[in-house]
Amino acid sequence: MAARILAQLLVVGSGVLIRAVGQAYRQAIVNASKTGAAQEAMQNTIRRASQALTEQEARQILGVPEKAAWEEILRKYDVLFERNAKQGSFYLQSKVHRAKEHLEEVYRNKG
Incomplete structure (x- = not known):
């Protein structure tokens, strides 16, 4: 009986943790797009890739x-x-x- 309750607590707890991580990731993406960090990171990547040899x-x-x-x-x-x-x-x-x-x-x- 105690093992069953413990297993249910682990399942519920991991579900809550997974949802929290997903929400935090979505919020980080929203914040990055608002501040322009995402565009800046993309421009830096393109700039580095396009650097030609001297x-x-x-x-x-x-x-x-x-x-x-x-x-x-x-x-x-x-x-x-x-x-x-x-x-x-x-x-x-x-x-x-x-x-x-x-x-x-x-x-x-x-x-």
Whole structure:
């Protein structure tokens, strides 16, 4: 009998706790939208994601000097891209690709 009462108290108590947590979460969302914290957090996330490589970072990734010819950059890119494709490092492979894209844009703008 006592075990049954204790079990019922646990079930009721956990239900009350779950409802309270849900209400607190909804209220936190409402407060964040009123103060603009949610929009600011989203803008910071977008800003961080859209930060592009600098030319110096792209050159460091590919390991090419500042005066390197475009053909040398392509050779380095091919070697690094294939090496990372074989070893399965998608992260490094994408960094190499982004570095080449950035340098390609720099060379295109320079003429």
